[in-house]
Amino acid sequence: MPEAPSPTRKRIVDAATRLFYAEGIGRVSVDAIAEKAGLTKRTLYYHFRSKDDLITAYLDGRDQPNLKQMAGWFDAAEGTADHKVEAIFANLARVARHPKWKGCGFLRTAAELASMPGHPAVKAGSRHKTSFETWLASELSMHAIDEPQTLAREIVLLMDGAFSIMLVHRNPEYIEAAGHAAATLIRARCQNRA
Template sequence: MPELSTPTRERIVAAATKLFYAEGIGRVSVDAIAERAGLTKRTLYYHFKSKDDLIAAYLDGRDQPNLKQMAGWFDAAEGDVERKVEAVFTNLARVARHPKWKGCGFLRTAAELASMPGHPAIKAGSRHKSNFENWLAGELSDRGVDEPQVMAREIVLLLDGAFSVMLVHRNPDYIEAAGRAAATLVRARHRKDD
């Protein structure tokens, strides 16, 4: 059952979000989060049982804003469905060019917690990736793409693969290349109305 949101809880999550995204979850202490939020560590632990619960709340808090942003890019793009899919990648490449971009917070957290598959943050990341895949499958289905669930999964593989390569090379051109590949795949399965 999700915790009731309060201004203090939101302040803690906001502080944790900035620090976790900037530095990684392992490098950020609960003391640093409490200090950033302007609270005592005791107050932080009143709202979160553990740092693990706070890490999960950080990712849960990124889920809907990230999905909304990608859906906005998709909807705003002109042209066929393949152009809309490619627009998600193009906009992510634009965002990745910002000096403060550190990659996909969900993937970075999963990498840090790879030896802990039952961690609540791994579950939060899995929910987010599934939410995106299911949303995309619905959009593809609505626009006449054959096998929309399979296609959505292939696009997620391209997207997350590009995120990983961009972290290694620090080059957003990889996500643009992945976007062109995704558009090609969608075009091959798009049923055009005659």
Template sequence: MPSPAKPARERIIDAANRLFYREGIRAVSVDAVAEKAGVTKKTLYYHFKSKDDLITAYLTARDQPNLAQFEAWFDAAEGNVADKVEAIFIALAKSSRHPKWRGCGFLRTAAELANMPGHPAMTVGAAHKKKFEAWLTERLVEAHVPQPEATARQIVLLLDGAFSIMLVHRDPAYVEEAGRAARALLSGAQSGHSPTIS
């Protein structure tokens, strides 16, 4: 027997995910999302009271899958914590070579909503970034890295900096270089010396 169709709300979020990620939130209309989801505009508004509500749901749906992907890359890598953190950057550089890759959906949405700091999607994006930072801090604590909170924040800066520069240059070499910087940072922290990034 064929599998039952997804519920309308799920189809709408799937459609928003594809369209918003590919084209940006301002460029995509509610009508386009409804058409992509195979529902009427009335049905869309039954599930989401506004486009802002739909944007927030789009980012919320990306939260756990993205965090799980970072965790999977970390866990699959061999070696010490520096190797595993660098592996996240290496995997990200590989992903960025795919023609459908458009960067970090959270940062791109934040850029489009930069003049709306109180937007609920900004809250979702900030929470997502904090969750990743907290997860990374836990891994550094487990590895007995000194000052794990500060070091995790520095790695987050490298990662989001790499995401941002990729929107400008579309060159995965920047992500790989950021990974080497993260590795040097961790190696230096664990050895008690200031890192030398080369």
């Protein structure tokens, strides 16, 4: 079992998370993070070798809570897999209506680091997206849906496409439309089996 982070390290990551999500990683300085955490820059660098390490810790810290939230929405929804997947999208649309919503932190970070594909934070984002896709494929498989891996990938494409277009239009109806499309894909797989 991994060791819990020190309170100081947690305080730094919490401050970085708030700032990175609100403003983007490129716009936030190490000085601003240290100030927000109520620490010196020297203390921050004692816990993190670089800003890149802190960006990676920010995304790693969002991974499991985000996956747990999606799984919770799926589990709480009534009905068959199409309804359960659509519930994830409906809940994302609800969250996106909050004035502080800034989109998917993983996608936004990857976009800012697009010229650095080997960056540890890009790899953290890739791990997160792969974990979600693997989890979803497993759930679809348990619901006896054909080609669960392919279908999970298609649903991830719908989700991330909707995240991207919502950043452009600021309209959560796009994620709702993506949820309807995902449910339609699931129903089509079920009809093809019949």
